[in-house]
Amino acid sequence: MPQTSSIAIPRFLRSSSCILAAVTCLLVTTPLSATGWHTSGTQIVNPSGGTYVVSGVNWYGAETTAYTPSGLWAQDYKFILNEIKSNGFNTIRLPYSNQMWETDPVPSNHYVGLCPTCKSKHARDILAMILNYGGSIGLHFIIDNHRSEAGNSTEPNGLWYFVNNSNNYPESSWTNDWVHVIDWVHGIQQTQGATDTVAVNYLASDGFPIVIGYDLRNEPHTVCSRSGCNYLGGSTWGSGDGIDPSANPNPNPFTPSCISTSTCHDWRLAAERAGDGILGEANTHGWDLPVIFVEGISQYPAAGGTQANGPYDFYWDGGQLQGINGNSTNSGAPVVLNAGGTATSLGTSISNQLVYSAHDYGPSLFQQPWFTTDTCYVSGCSPHSLADVWKNHWGFINLGQINPVWPGHSSYPWSNTGATAYTSAPVWIGEFGTGTTNSDIFSSGAGSQGQWFTDMVNFINSSYTLTSANNPGFSMQPLEWTYWSINGNDSFAILNSNWNALILPAKVYSLLCFDEQPPFALPMGTGSGQCGSTGALPNPQ
Numbered sequence: 001m002p003q004t005s006s007i008a009i010p011r012f013l014r015s016s017s018c019i020l021a022a023v024t025c026l027l028v029t030t031p032l033s034a035t036g037w038h039t040s041g042t043q044i045v046n047p048s049g050g051t052y053v054v055s056g057v058n059w060y061g062a063e064t065t066a067y068t069p070s071g072l073w074a075q076d077y078k079f080i081l082n083e084i085k086s087n088g089f090n091t092i093r094l095p096y097s098n099q100m101w102e103t104d105p106v107p108s109n110h111y112v113g114l115c116p117t118c119k120s121k122h123a124r125d126i127l128a129m130i131l132n133y134g135g136s137i138g139l140h141f142i143i144d145n146h147r148s149e150a151g152n153s154t155e156p157n158g159l160w161y162f163v164n165n166s167n168n169y170p171e172s173s174w175t176n177d178w179v180h181v182i183d184w185v186h187g188i189q190q191t192q193g194a195t196d197t198v199a200v201n202y203l204a205s206d207g208f209p210i211v212i213g214y215d216l217r218n219e220p221h222t223v224c225s226r227s228g229c230n231y232l233g234g235s236t237w238g239s240g241d242g243i244d245p246s247a248n249p250n251p252n253p254f255t256p257s258c259i260s261t262s263t264c265h266d267w268r269l270a271a272e273r274a275g276d277g278i279l280g281e282a283n284t285h286g287w288d289l290p291v292i293f294v295e296g297i298s299q300y301p302a303a304g305g306t307q308a309n310g311p312y313d314f315y316w317d318g319g320q321l322q323g324i325n326g327n328s329t330n331s332g333a334p335v336v337l338n339a340g341g342t343a344t345s346l347g348t349s350i351s352n353q354l355v356y357s358a359h360d361y362g363p364s365l366f367q368q369p370w371f372t373t374d375t376c377y378v379s380g381c382s383p384h385s386l387a388d389v390w391k392n393h394w395g396f397i398n399l400g401q402i403n404p405v406w407p408g409h410s411s412y413p414w415s416n417t418g419a420t421a422y423t424s425a426p427v428w429i430g431e432f433g434t435g436t437t438n439s440d441i442f443s444s445g446a447g448s449q450g451q452w453f454t455d456m457v458n459f460i461n462s463s464y465t466l467t468s469a470n471n472p473g474f475s476m477q478p479l480e481w482t483y484w485s486i487n488g489n490d491s492f493a494i495l496n497s498n499w500n501a502l503i504l505p506a507k508v509y510s511l512l513c514f515d516e517q518p519p520f521a522l523p524m525g526t527g528s529g530q531c532g533s534t535g536a537l538p539n540p541q
Contacts, residue, residue, distance in 0.1 A: 036288025056091030095146035104193030135210035158234030213291030219318035221298035237323030238333030280340020332404025362452030379473030387472035433492035
């Protein structure tokens, strides 16, 4: 159960500003919105019923051993948040680690030197201040569980838990921490590691919840080495964890016996467990339901192959979503959500809170086989059409092509968990990024990093306004995205090393701004800081 203060806070007060002492909270009443963030078809919908397109950035650091978002050694957090807004972005993906959450340390002054109000604050309190100020200027957040123990990049074992002799972050910690996070977002004092002194405000200045939802885990994947890749040893999709998919591809996700020992590998079922736990906590308190973001894995058995022996279709970590539909020899496994559940029963089926997330990168990160001398943009232009690569791995979700198969059966058993069949869902490109030179953003030929980035920006752009130039050969619905990253200490940076200006203005003014969506999208024009001021969006290859 969540650790909270002894004060019961009524639902209509949980959106208020709080100053927390050990057991007290001073409250200023603000009513909650009647309905929270949700989805409809391929779109995220705000509480007033209007479409909201995520067009934002990643701001990382709290998942590392710094225990706080990066850059606070160079600028105050308010300055960085204002920079994000002033450059036209509306949403921030904010990573954390389970170690940060559970130990709640005080970050070293080395990491917060230019943030006076951050000094001597615990990690959660710094995040609360960031959420509160960001919300006060109209920004929204997606909270991302990036890894278990504090560190850089993805979890080395490819899973959503990590247990060894010195670190103990089993699946139960992961799911319990998510319940603590949603309580924290609703202003409930947490005491893991330390006692909170800053409470999170629930509503942003636009009257909508500051936090849109929760990205359950960063980049579940297969672990590969020089000797090969061990698919069954990493995160699988639809393998069942002891429940035969050929007998039941849509089981109660709490049933597998591996849960108690943290030996499970089916990411789809784990995502359902965590999502159900979050939604169940919200439902128990009568809170607005948050959006649940579920990333893909890194490889999936190809048609004709098996989970155990492949062959496999390899893709970027977190970007492989073909398991939703399955294929001729592997049962499809779409994510279905319920408001809570146990091994014996599930809560009410939830049909409008799910977003799928993919990560996608260019050849500077890894020379994938589709980056070649015949790499091109439009569907069917060559065997290495980028539009086809994206469509086959994650774009099909946006195109209304979710149609899970159950080999040997005429239809998929959606009703096993009370779910209603769906054919589409929103797609959020949670990470994509490129370097800080002109060749990283402008094409220098087929298979180049610049080609990939220019084409990706055009592909996203086609989902908003389809033109003869950006047409990939099919018509997308609006895509969600967050660029990796705003960080001035990153090789794919948007800001410079002082975190006070753009490191490569054309990356924003000639490319990303063309995909920005309201409310803060940069205006078009040739004046300083306007979209197009460093040149028009280049056409795809």
